[in-house]
Amino acid sequence: MKEILVVYYSQTGQLFDILRNVVSTIVDNQMNVTYHQLVPKTGYDFPWKKDKFFDVFPESFLQIPCELEEPNAELFDKKYDLVLLGHQVWFLTPSIPLNSFLKSEAAKKLLKNTPVVTVIGARNMWIQAQEKLKKLLLACDAKLVGNIALVDRHLNHISVITITHWMFGGKKDKMYGVFPKPGVSEKDIRGASKFGFPIKEALMANNFSSLQNALLELDAVRIKPFLSLADKRANLLFSKWANLIIKKGGHGDSKRKKWLVFFNYYLLLAIWVIAPIVFIVFLLTYPIMMNSISREKKYFSSVTTTKD
Numbered sequence: 001m002k003e004i005l006v007v008y009y010s011q012t013g014q015l016f017d018i019l020r021n022v023v024s025t026i027v028d029n030q031m032n033v034t035y036h037q038l039v040p041k042t043g044y045d046f047p048w049k050k051d052k053f054f055d056v057f058p059e060s061f062l063q064i065p066c067e068l069e070e071p072n073a074e075l076f077d078k079k080y081d082l083v084l085l086g087h088q089v090w091f092l093t094p095s096i097p098l099n100s101f102l103k104s105e106a107a108k109k110l111l112k113n114t115p116v117v118t119v120i121g122a123r124n125m126w127i128q129a130q131e132k133l134k135k136l137l138l139a140c141d142a143k144l145v146g147n148i149a150l151v152d153r154h155l156n157h158i159s160v161i162t163i164t165h166w167m168f169g170g171k172k173d174k175m176y177g178v179f180p181k182p183g184v185s186e187k188d189i190r191g192a193s194k195f196g197f198p199i200k201e202a203l204m205a206n207n208f209s210s211l212q213n214a215l216l217e218l219d220a221v222r223i224k225p226f227l228s229l230a231d232k233r234a235n236l237l238f239s240k241w242a243n244l245i246i247k248k249g250g251h252g253d254s255k256r257k258k259w260l261v262f263f264n265y266y267l268l269l270a271i272w273v274i275a276p277i278v279f280i281v282f283l284l285t286y287p288i289m290m291n292s293i294s295r296e297k298k299y300f301s302s303v304t305t306t307k308d
């Protein structure tokens with residue numbers, strides 16, 4: 001009997017649906033699946049109020065954990081053969097509930113010397129968040145053996161508009177009836193079941209060495225070089241903003257609120273003015289950057305933790 005643990009936090013249910021579909025093709029009478037939902041002691045309301053959405057930015061980005069409900073004691077009775085870890089990104093960083101779990105004693109016990117497959121459900125900027133997650137997994141002595149990254153495949157700017165409609169309005173539907181649906185498409189969510197087959201094969205053989213290549217053949221990860229560049233640059237700037245805002249006070253402090261409004265305006269400027277300019281520069285320099293872009297593509301598609 002193989003024991004699989006699925007750890008997840010999912011506000012809208014999108015990531016949970018993806019995970020459930022992956023699991024659907026792994027389960028049989030030789031597999032026992034345990035789900036562990038991460039529950040913050042103080043929950044995050046959905047749909048988001050705009051000020052609450054921005055208020056989680058400093059703690060998300062600086063990876064400051066929140067308190068989680070203690071897992072049931074029975075969770076620790078088993079040694080798991082594989083952990084599927086649901087990963088959603090908040091402000092280019094693993095979400096606060098996920099980060100909090102990975103920094104907990106519970107994670108250290110559950111993940112130690114255990115193969116982990118990360119399953120991402122994000123808008124489209126997840127690469128640097130996954131790099132941060134790799135470090136958190138290393139600190140738990142876990143072994144990352146696979147990664148599946150499902151994203152909104154529409155144009156970046158379209159996905160910004162539609163995710164705002166979803167997060168603040170609460171419905172994953174077509175804004176004004178004309179925009180595409182936000183988030184990961186129904187087709188990709190349903191299609192996630194295909195990833196279960198190679199995972200099961202690796203699990204049965206107890207050999208995960210070629211799992212990521214098998215997942216890549218199934219289109220588990222697509223690296224878009226411009227988004228990767230934007231993610232890296234935005235991380236540098238977010239770091240300055242987060243460190244500045246955290247010093248302005250705790251939740252509800254008026255100074256902090258004022259600076260979060262400035263950050264909101266900065267984000268709008270970055271997305272609608274700066275990013276298109278950087279995109280033009282990116283296109284112009286593409287020919288001379290080709291080698292390093294293809295090296296990065298290979299690395300970010302892999303589950304290796306250091307660049308070669």
Ligand SMILES: Cc1cc2nc3c(=O)[nH]c(=O)nc-3n(C[C@H](O)[C@H](O)[C@H](O)COP(=O)(O)O)c2cc1C
Pocket residue numbers: 009010011012013014015016053056088089090091092093121122123124125126167183
């Ligand atoms: C506060 C917040 C920040 C987010 N930041 C990002 C981001 O930086 N990159 C990204 O690709 N998606 C981002 N998303 C989208 C989430 O990764 C995720 O796809 C969405 O919240 C649905 O996940 P769920 O399964 O938890 O409902 C963000 C969502 C929230 C709520």
